Amino acid sequence: xxxxxxxxxxxxxxxxxxxxxxxxxxxxxxxxxxxxxxxxxxxxxxxxxxxxxxxxxxxxxxxxxxxxxxxxxxxxxxxxxxxxxxxxxxxxxxxxxxxxxxxxxxxxxxxxxxxxxxxxxxxxxxxxxxxxxxxxxxxxxxxxxxxxxxxxxxxxxxxxxxxxxxxxxxxxxxxxxxxxxxxxxxxxxxxxxxxxxxxxxxxxxxxxxxxxxxxxxxxxxxxxxxxxxxxxxxxxxxxxxxxxxxxxxxxxxxxxxxxxxxxxxxxxxxxxxxxxxxxxxxxxxxxxxxxxx
Numbered sequence: 148x149x150x151x152x153x154x155x156x157x158x159x160x161x162x163x164x165x166x167x168x169x170x171x172x173x174x175x176x177x178x179x180x181x182x183x184x185x186x187x188x189x190x191x192x193x194x195x196x197x198x199x200x201x202x203x204x205x206x207x208x209x210x211x212x213x214x215x216x217x218x219x220x221x222x223x224x225x226x227x228x229x230x231x232x233x234x235x236x237x238x239x240x241x242x243x244x245x246x247x248x249x250x251x252x253x254x255x256x257x258x259x260x261x262x263x264x265x266x267x268x269x270x271x272x273x274x275x276x277x278x279x280x281x282x283x284x285x286x287x288x289x290x291x292x293x294x295x296x297x298x299x300x301x302x303x304x305x306x307x308x309x310x311x312x313x314x315x316x317x318x319x320x321x322x323x324x325x326x327x328x329x330x331x332x333x334x335x336x337x338x339x340x341x342x343x344x345x346x347x348x349x350x351x352x353x354x355x356x357x358x359x360x361x362x363x364x365x366x367x368x369x370x371x372x373x374x375x376x377x378x379x380x381x382x383x384x385x386x387x388x389x390x391x392x393x394x395x396x397x398x399x400x401x402x403x404x405x406x407x408x409x410x411x412x413x414x415x416x417x418x419x420x421x422x423x424x425x426x427x428x429x430x431x432x433x434x435x436x437x438x439x440x
Contacts (some may be wrong), residue, residue: 148186148188148189148371150370150371150439153374153378155177155307155379156178156196156375156381157199157294158382159177160193160382161379161380161382161386162382162385164200164306164331165200165327165328165331165387165390166173166306166386166402167261167304167402168304168307168402168405168406168409169257169258169301169302169304170191170405171301171302174193174303174402175251176251178193179192188242189355191342191358192372194339194358195339195362195375197335198335199376199378200331200383201332201335201339202338202380203384204331204379204387205332207383208325211333216312218375221281222281222329224285226329226330226332227286227333228288228296228357228365229288229289229292229330230292230333230337232289232293233292233295233337236299237338237341238341238381241382242347244300245336251413252278252414252417255302255410255411255413257300257301257302257412258302258406258409258410258413261295261302261303261307261406262402262404262406262407262408265399265400266403266407268311268314268398269320269399271314275314277316277318277319278318278331279322280322281324283316283318288326289328290312290316291311291326294312295308295309295312295330295334297307307399310324313326320399324391324394328387342358343358344358353426405436419425
């Protein structure tokens with residue numbers, strides 16, 4: 148990975164992390180279209196630059212997170228309880244999730260499926276009762292946390308899953324989007340810390356390494372990590388402000404059509420130009436079929 152490629156992927160992360168269109172899918176597509184090999188460092192990089200996107204939310208809503216004069220203890224309790232389902236299920240299904248990351252055909256299909264869902268969301272939830280995060284109960288926060296777990300399938304979108312989850316609990320589009328942003332901070336921070344400091348990448352290779360070991364491997368990796376997080380932070384600041392206004396005014400239909408159109412285009416592209424992961428999966432299936440004959 149060179150500096151330009153890192154900047155492009157970071158821009159994609161910043162633009163898409165809080166939009167209901169799946170940042171994982173878009174970063175994977177971008178890397179594949181740039182011809183980047185499916186390396187362990189690339190996988191780790193795509194996760195680690197979420198830290199920059201997290202900081203954008205903390206900066207934009209710093210009064211919410213650091214209002215010590217009127218400290219809202221319930222706010223932090225709701226976030227901590229809502230993030231537990233993702234932490235538990237994410238740990239249990241980590242290997243299966245990683246196995247799908249390089250399968251761009253499957254991710255493209257999820258992009259289309261999710262887009263179809265978004266076309267109808269505004270019709271399903273017409274009468275919101277909650278306009279502010281303070282009105283959300285602990286039970287509702289936990290339910291939204293379980294909805295967020297749907298995004299473990301790459302291509303689903305954490306933002307879309309948690310926002311729709313919020314709307315099922317009576318939240319307005321704006322309130323659901325903002326709670327989704329708040330919930331993203333502990334969720335993505337936990338994922339980033341796990342990926343950088345706990346997870347061993349390339350366990351089945353000759354050189355398994357922790358994420359921080361890959362980052363500190365040479366100066367180039369350190370520079371890419373820093374640049375990626377800075378770019379993701381700046382772009383996410385702009386994207387979040389824009390998304391709130393567009394979502395409040397136009398709803399989900401625009402994002403639904405976007406997902407469907409992009410998903411179909413990429414589905415055809417990757418079907419005819421399979422990645423190495425898809426070739427390996429096809430070869431594995433073919434071998435299994437031969438063995439059972």
